[in-house]
Amino acid sequence: QVQLQESGPGLVKPSQTLSLTCTVSGGSISSGDYYWSWIRQPPGKGLEWIGYIYYSGSTYYNPSLKSRVTISVDTSKNQFSLKLSSVTAADTAVYYCARVFLGRPGWFDPWGQGTLVTVSS
Amino acid sequence: QSALTQPRSVSGSPGQSVTISCTGTSSDVGGYNYVSWYQQHPGKAPKLMIYDVSKRPSGVPDRFSGSKSGNTASLTISGLQAEDEADYYCCSYAGSHVVFGGGTKLTVL
Numbered sequence: 001q002v003q004l005q006e007s008g009p010g011l012v013k014p015s016q017t018l019s020l021t022c023t024v025s026g027g028s029i030s031s032g033d034y035y036w037s038w039i040r041q042p043p044g045k046g047l048e049w050i051g052y053i054y055y056s057g058s059t060y061y062n063p064s065l066k067s068r069v070t071i072s073v074d075t076s077k078n079q080f081s082l083k084l085s086s087v088t089a090a091d092t093a094v095y096y097c098a099r100v101f102l103g104r105p106g107w108f109d110p111w112g113q114g115t116l117v118t119v120s121s
Numbered sequence: 122q123s124a125l126t127q128p129r130s131v132s133g134s135p136g137q138s139v140t141i142s143c144t145g146t147s148s149d150v151g152g153y154n155y156v157s158w159y160q161q162h163p164g165k166a167p168k169l170m171i172y173d174v175s176k177r178p179s180g181v182p183d184r185f186s187g188s189k190s191g192n193t194a195s196l197t198i199s200g201l202q203a204e205d206e207a208d209y210y211c212c213s214y215a216g217s218h219v220v221f222g223g224g225t226k227l228t229v230l
Contacts, residue, residue: 039221046124046224047159047167047210060217096166104172105214106157111166 002027004097004112012091012119018084022097022112029078030055035100036080037108038071040093048093052100053080087119125150125211125222132228138199141225143211144192151192155214158187158196161224162207170209171196203229 008020022036029036037052051061053071061069065084073080084091094116098108126144133139143150143158150156156174159167169178171187174194184199194213198205206229211222 047212047221049212049219049221062218104155105153106155106212106219107169107172108157108159108167108212109169109178111168114166 006112006115018087020082024078030075037098037100038082039096042093092119127222127225130226133201134230141196143194143222149213149215153214156194157212159210160207
């Protein structure tokens with residue numbers, strides 16, 4: 001059974017770059033059947049899709065975040081990562097990673113437990 | 122892109138049925154049969170309840186059903202139970218990207 005686990009700093013200063021990693025266990029990130037995605041949720045608010053990546057490195061990003069987002073994959077470590085630059089308080093959120101079925105965009109399953117990132121000086 | 126439009130809250134008594142709507146445009150909900158629904162309890166990660174408009178993953182009770190008409194998708198929960206009280210989010214493919222609804226809080230009275 002595939003499991004995902006987010007990791008990274010819980011506090012980032014304004015204007016700096018937020019960096020998170022998602023470690024996949026119980027399955028290979030190099031499986032051609034899935035994309036791997038990041039989604040966030042500000043406290044008390046709704047979900048926002050950030051983007052996803054295929055094991056080959058192909059990426060798709062939320063148009064509203066595209067200028068600040070980079071998602072990358074490390075197949076040797078079975079991990080994928082998120083970098084969000086020039087962060088502000090509005091980027092404070094719980095960040096989730098999730099698996100997406102190829103050919104089924106929007107089918108996010110399973111999800112990691114989420115990690116809270118606070119942007120504050 | 123704009124979030125899909127959902128009612129902020131709905132409520133129902135145990136045993137009743139409730140329907141949550143999700144309104145988009147012809148560029149997302151109306152243009153693709155890739156609408157999914159997620160249930161989220163407080164402090165927990167979202168859980169997939171419906172995908173491809175009306176399909177249920179293994180383990181999801183058949184009390185949960187999905188449908189779509191034009192630019193509006195709907196999630197219906199029949200035979201409401203106390204444990205159904207949660208936030209529900211719709212999600213749609215929008216051509217190379219994905220958009221979520223703003224979420225609906227379901228209260229079981």
